[in-house]
Amino acid sequence: MTTALCDRLGVQLPIIQAPMAGSQGSALAIAVSNAGGVGSLPCALLDLDALRRELAAIRSGTAKPYNVNVFCHVPPTGDDARERAWREALAPYYREYGIDVSAIPSGPGRHPFSFESAEVMEEFKPPIVSFHFGLPSSDLLRRVRRWGAVVLSSATTVDEARWLEAHGVDVVIAQGLEAGGHRGHFLSDDLTLQMGTVSLVRQIVQAVRVPVVAAGGVADASGVKAMIVLGAAGVQVGTAYLLCPEATTSPVHRQAIAAAAAPGATSHTALTNLFTGRPARGAVNRIMREQGPMNPIAPPFPLASAAVLPLRVAAEAAGRPDFSPLWAGQNASACREIPAAELTRVLALGAA
Amino acid sequence: MTTALCDRLGVQLPIIQAPMAGSQGSALAIAVSNAGGVGSLPCALLDLDALRRELAAIRSGTAKPYNVNVFCHVPPTGDDARERAWREALAPYYREYGIDVSAIPSGPGRHPFSFESAEVMEEFKPPIVSFHFGLPSSDLLRRVRRWGAVVLSSATTVDEARWLEAHGVDVVIAQGLEAGGHRGHFLSDDLTLQMGTVSLVRQIVQAVRVPVVAAGGVADASGVKAMIVLGAAGVQVGTAYLLCPEATTSPVHRQAIAAAAAPGATSHTALTNLFTGRPARGAVNRIMREQGPMNPIAPPFPLASAAVLPLRVAAEAAGRPDFSPLWAGQNASACREIPAAELTRVLALGAA
Numbered sequence: 001m002t003t004a005l006c007d008r009l010g011v012q013l014p015i016i017q018a019p020m021a022g023s024q025g026s027a028l029a030i031a032v033s034n035a036g037g038v039g040s041l042p043c044a045l046l047d048l049d050a051l052r053r054e055l056a057a058i059r060s061g062t063a064k065p066y067n068v069n070v071f072c073h074v075p076p077t078g079d080d081a082r083e084r085a086w087r088e089a090l091a092p093y094y095r096e097y098g099i100d101v102s103a104i105p106s107g108p109g110r111h112p113f114s115f116e117s118a119e120v121m122e123e124f125k126p127p128i129v130s131f132h133f134g135l136p137s138s139d140l141l142r143r144v145r146r147w148g149a150v151v152l153s154s155a156t157t158v159d160e161a162r163w164l165e166a167h168g169v170d171v172v173i174a175q176g177l178e179a180g181g182h183r184g185h186f187l188s189d190d191l192t193l194q195m196g197t198v199s200l201v202r203q204i205v206q207a208v209r210v211p212v213v214a215a216g217g218v219a220d221a222s223g224v225k226a227m228i229v230l231g232a233a234g235v236q237v238g239t240a241y242l243l244c245p246e247a248t249t250s251p252v253h254r255q256a257i258a259a260a261a262a263p264g265a266t267s268h269t270a271l272t273n274l275f276t277g278r279p280a281r282g283a284v285n286r287i288m289r290e291q292g293p294m295n296p297i298a299p300p301f302p303l304a305s306a307a308v309l310p311l312r313v314a315a316e317a318a319g320r321p322d323f324s325p326l327w328a329g330q331n332a333s334a335c336r337e338i339p340a341a342e343l344t345r346v347l348a349l350g351a352a
Numbered sequence: 353m354t355t356a357l358c359d360r361l362g363v364q365l366p367i368i369q370a371p372m373a374g375s376q377g378s379a380l381a382i383a384v385s386n387a388g389g390v391g392s393l394p395c396a397l398l399d400l401d402a403l404r405r406e407l408a409a410i411r412s413g414t415a416k417p418y419n420v421n422v423f424c425h426v427p428p429t430g431d432d433a434r435e436r437a438w439r440e441a442l443a444p445y446y447r448e449y450g451i452d453v454s455a456i457p458s459g460p461g462r463h464p465f466s467f468e469s470a471e472v473m474e475e476f477k478p479p480i481v482s483f484h485f486g487l488p489s490s491d492l493l494r495r496v497r498r499w500g501a502v503v504l505s506s507a508t509t510v511d512e513a514r515w516l517e518a519h520g521v522d523v524v525i526a527q528g529l530e531a532g533g534h535r536g537h538f539l540s541d542d543l544t545l546q547m548g549t550v551s552l553v554r555q556i557v558q559a560v561r562v563p564v565v566a567a568g569g570v571a572d573a574s575g576v577k578a579m580i581v582l583g584a585a586g587v588q589v590g591t592a593y594l595l596c597p598e599a600t601t602s603p604v605h606r607q608a609i610a611a612a613a614a615p616g617a618t619s620h621t622a623l624t625n626l627f628t629g630r631p632a633r634g635a636v637n638r639i640m641r642e643q644g645p646m647n648p649i650a651p652p653f654p655l656a657s658a659a660v661l662p663l664r665v666a667a668e669a670a671g672r673p674d675f676s677p678l679w680a681g682q683n684a685s686a687c688r689e690i691p692a693a694e695l696t697r698v699l700a701l702g703a704a
Contacts, residue, residue, distance in 0.1 A: 159618050178548035192622035192645065196530035196548030198569035199682035206685060217550035226578035266511050270544035330551035333558060
């Protein structure tokens with residue numbers, strides 16, 4: 001099974017480095033792809049120029065297959081009342097940091113996959129494209145297929161896996177509830193439907209015929225091997241790469257991950273919608289403790305982020321992680337400051 | 353590692369049948385123990401006479417080691433206002449079923465481990481005792497140790513595993529969030545601290561020296577093998593046993609499990625405090641949908657159960673699962689109507 005997946009993706013190792021928008025760019029992707037795994041470029045935070053630059057960097061950095069990851073949410077229409085309520089909830093923090101509320105722009109902050117971004121991508125024809133939050137319109141999907149890309153997307157339930165297979169994805173990523181970052185659900189936002197990695201992977205493997213990549217809580221070779229035992233064809237690993245020198249993980253984020261990974265430490269993550277409006281898993285920090293990690297006031301994805309951003313910038317300047325999304329999965333135990341190539345090879349021992 | 357665990361427990365197979373109060377008694381425990389695994393007798397719903405009868409049945413049914421499972425919660429003091437609010441929330445259902453609210457008794461419904469129950473147990477000296485919700489008083493624990501029992505308890509976080517080891521348990525059960533029935537947390541009731549099985553097992557295995565038994569989402573031989581790959585010494589499996597003929601699973605509960613296990617089916621479980629006051633995982637049914645699975649009005653464990661019981665009885669008499677706790681883990685895919693001995697042997701193939 002791992003061989004079938006590697007053949008399909010054109011790589012040596014069934015290890016996908018999870019796309020982590022905000023914490024990495026082309027450098028990490030290049031290192032992982034050159035090591036024989038699948039390096040991923042997260043595109044949600046890139047404008048068209050940055051996208052072109054990053055793709056050009058990858059093309060000059062590696063001749064091996066790589067993955068480009070895009071979000072395919074439908075941008076919501078803004079709701080002034082909700083935006084006001086959200087800023088009111090954050091008002092004490094603005095005062096604390098002397099931030100002028102009226103100067104804070106509102107707006108998306110995360111770009112969905114579009115014809116414009118497909119246009120830029122087609123110049124490079126990335127051999128693998130992974131989607132988060134379902135799939136784009138069939139026009140856009142056809143376009144991606146036309147340049148020959150292998151198509152992946154995340155499922156957080158068995159129903160989503162079946163849906164993705166029915167809509168023609170080549171590989172399903174089973175994203176267990178333990179995974180860091182944004183949950184990929186798209187058929188329902190009822191979080192009780194989502195499952196831990198063991199339950200999800202085992203049931204998806206039995207429900208679909210396409211290869212299944214396991215994600216969530218996989219941090220070392222034993223985790224990789226366990227997933228393959230459950231029937232997965234490969235794994236997607238994110239958190240373990242956050243301390244690699246090739247990642248662009250911010251200092252406060254690195255500190256949070258290193259603390260969680262220290263021997264004898266206790267890591268505490270939670271799903272939170274405070275940073276973007278959509279549930280995502282990150283290390284618990286001040287805003288999550290004080291506002292509750294899941295708060296109905298936060299505007300819908302991705303609108304919540306605009307009002308938090310200036311707080312994040314101000315706090316980080318003071319060395320504080322209080323308002324930053326510290327994306328991390330539930331198992332940070334294997335995070336080390338080692339080169340991404342080495343981590344990729346260590347993980348792959350579990351698939352040997 | 354599996355050998356060390358089996359030696360410690362005195363059994364052939366590193367498979368513990370999870371104690372499931374309300375869905376099984378001595379018959380299931382006997383079948384599993386005779387098959388070489390660890391059969392478990394759940395005691396939380398047994399009064400002293402029933403406890404003695406069940407223990408006598410096990411002694412006459414098997415000469416092999418078995419496990420006796422007890423809850424060790426501190427019974428809360430009743431709160432009349434909260435009980436009233438709870439009954440008010442349920443009032444529409446009482447009317448629907450023509451139930452006389454004033455005739456419903458209040459009170460616990462689940463017994464914690466006590467000197468009286470220890471007294472009865474000591475007549476039989478069960479070779480294995482597992483605790484849920486931490487550990488009992490040191491007096492009581494000493495008493496259990498005096499008759500030579502191996503002591504197990506559940507951890508839902510790495511901190512709880514460390515605490516249990518420091519307090520002398522012989523084996524830690526890592527209860528992943530995917531497991532059915534009551535969550536075993538005892539150091540904190542913040543559910544965001546609890547982890548999926550992969551993350552929990554991997555981190556607990558690295559944090560303690562005692563053998564670790566993995567629980568939550570393990571339903572078949574591949575699940576068993578995956579847990580052993582992660583470093584577990586054995587597994588505890590509950591849901592998969594619910595359809596065995598030796599279980600006393602109620603008809604509505606059997607139906608819910610069979611539906612979740614059917615090919616192409618979608619199972620939906622959630623943590624709920626509606627049935628006892630403490631978060632426990634079960635298949636979603638009417639009361640969970642209508643009252644919200646986690647409802648702050650429900651009185652503290654185990655007081656919530658008294659007011660729901662008459663509804664459960666009335667609905668079940670009409671063949672409806674609407675008010676019954678349908679305890680189940682997130683992976684019911686392997687549930688079959690097969691004898692418990694056969695299931696135990698199939699699971700053990702993963703540890704061979």
